[in-house]
Amino acid sequence: MRTPLYSGLGVVLVAGALLVPGNVAGAVESPDISVTNAKAHLDQFQSIATANGGNRYTGRPGYKASADWVKAKLDAAGYATTLQSFSTSAGTSYNVIAEWPHGDANHVVMAGAHLDSVSSGPGINDNGSGSAGVLETALAYAASGQTPRNRLRFGFWGAEELGLVGSRYYVNNLLAAERAKIELYLNFDMIASPNPGYFVYDDNPAGNGARDDLVTYFTGKGVQTEFVDVQGRSDHAAFRSLGIPTAGTFSGAEGTKSSAQAAKWGGTAGQAFDRCYHRSCDTISNIDLTSLDRQIDAIGHMVWNYAQKDYGDGPPPTGDNLLLNPGFESGAVNWTGTSGPITNNSGRPARTGTWKAWLQGNGRTTTENIGQSVTIPSSATAATLSLWIRIDTAETTNSTVYDTVRVQVVDGSTTTTLATYSNLNRSTSYVQKTLDLTQYKGKTVTVRFVGQEDSSLQTSFVIDDTAVIAS
Structure with missing residues (x-):
């Protein structure tokens, strides 16, 4: 000064x-x-x-x-x-x-x-x-x-x-x-x-x-x-x-x-x-x-x-990620749900950075979820949700689903499951998934990931670098 x-x-x-x-x-x-x-x-x-x-x-x-x-x-x-x-x-x-x-x-x-x-x-x-x-x-x-x-x-x-x-x-x-x-x-x-x-x-x-x-x-x-x-x-x-x-x-x-x-x-x-x-x-x-x-x-x-203040010009420009803290590097900021899955624990690697969402992997009967509200601009011609997911499991079967993570959209009182991944989808490296959200343009919905695990043999669903893109 x-x-x-x-x-x-x-x-x-x-x-x-x-x-x-x-x-x-x-x-x-x-x-x-x-x-x-x-x-x-x-x-x-x-x-x-x-x-x-x-x-x-x-x-x-x-x-x-x-x-x-x-x-x-x-x-x-x-x-x-x-x-x-x-x-x-x-x-x-x-x-x-x-x-x-x-x-x-x-x-x-x-x-x-x-x-x-x-x-x-x-x-x-x-x-x-x-x-x-x-x-x-x-x-x-x-x-x-x-x-x-x-x-x-x-x-x-x-x-x-x-x-x-x-x-x-x-x-x-x-x-x-x-x-x-x-x-x-x-x-x-x-x-x-x-x-x-x-x-x-x-x-x-x-x-x-x-x-x-x-x-x-x-x-x-x-x-x-x-x-x-x-x-x-x-x-x-x-x-x-x-x-x-x-x-x-x-x-x-x-x-x-x-x-x-x-x-x-x-x-x-x-x-x-x-x-x-x-x-x-x-x-x-x-x-x-x-x-x-x-x-x-x-x-x-x-x-x-x-950074997010609306200065009166309508929705943010298309093509940018509409999710906040999409790579979890600020911890649980902007995400709601179960306490604990968003972590920098080194037991499972993040795809980028050090933080990720690690759902399940507990080896006991549990349910965990994280979610974030997002508004899809009515002016969009298309909208997608993408995520990178790695699935590590101790399950030995190649035919029976024991543990799952569901990708959901909550629209008012209606919950729609867009995709389900399980212990059968095991992958020791990250795989990108892309899902269609176009039907939700003009709406404010919650994107949610829900993990469920049975009483034994862990499955870890590790999610990173999420994105909701409207174009």
Whole structure:
């Protein structure tokens, strides 16, 4: 966060309250973004700073090394990335822009954080923390198998500490038509302060309900918030100035934590939220992992939900997967049914990634199921359900069905079985199955997998990489 151009604490606080969430149609379950992975990103930023004169300041080698490293991580995850260069008083700087190549490009949901530090230190809280949180959320989304309704874009800004130069350069160089496609910008600047608070930006209340959704999210997790007007001190200001809705979170900088704030958040009253703000001691030792964990989960909540927000243009484009978390890489997120079958247990391999749905394999009489509601657009001319399935069995017969998994569609009170696979369909490698859903166009139905096993000799039905495609 850049140094304010005025005296005082630099923030105006308003007591937070539980508010009505914005219109996020079909809100999805919030993911658990890995704080371990985010901490590993911060370790990398520290290593880069240590190897480059102790900082990651614009125009110096530590900043370019940071930008190159972030870009490489996003490239490997499948993002379309750009290293956007621009000139500053301190030399050439760079924005890293990463776009997930799916979803409606006419509706862009963007999240970002500044990547540069001040010249006096490595900038691990300010703002390695925000950059690490946004990066890990982007990587988790790529690994989740989600198909967004809207286009997701992530920005890592250079030269914020010189006066928001990178973010201003980015928005000012967008064509007017491209600016108009950005529905929301979410900013995360300092989210792991060692004496943390939980602040939600309040300087753009018209932020499309996102401000209120953040408050509601934290309240649902038992965390009280306060509104903060950061008065143009961070990169959302460039977007806000062009009328783009913005929101964001902040864990505090040089301001002093009050007794009332310490009572609800813990920490030490009478001390700064970050005593190492803009100092050389803003190192890897200058972070609070609890704050980081809570804040990155909030980033994930907003990205997952606003990726699916209906901005009023009807159904998502045809040809994209209509199922959420279709490869199970976010665990049981978006799926309902029996607890346990969606797992990363290594006893049976996933087809891709590490998670899959492992139905049965218990060797006793049991029934398990998982399912997900999906809407087939009425405009579709065809729709299919595909899945990859591996069937391992201890049954020795080649003629008797003992254990089964049924692929079903639940349409109101009517349940239709589209296919049944059994111990007779054994296969030690994954086989793809494709089933017709065209009759359900214009309807919201539940796709369900139901496994049944008899009293002895296990059969494991392992399902991965599901898809409902309308065309």
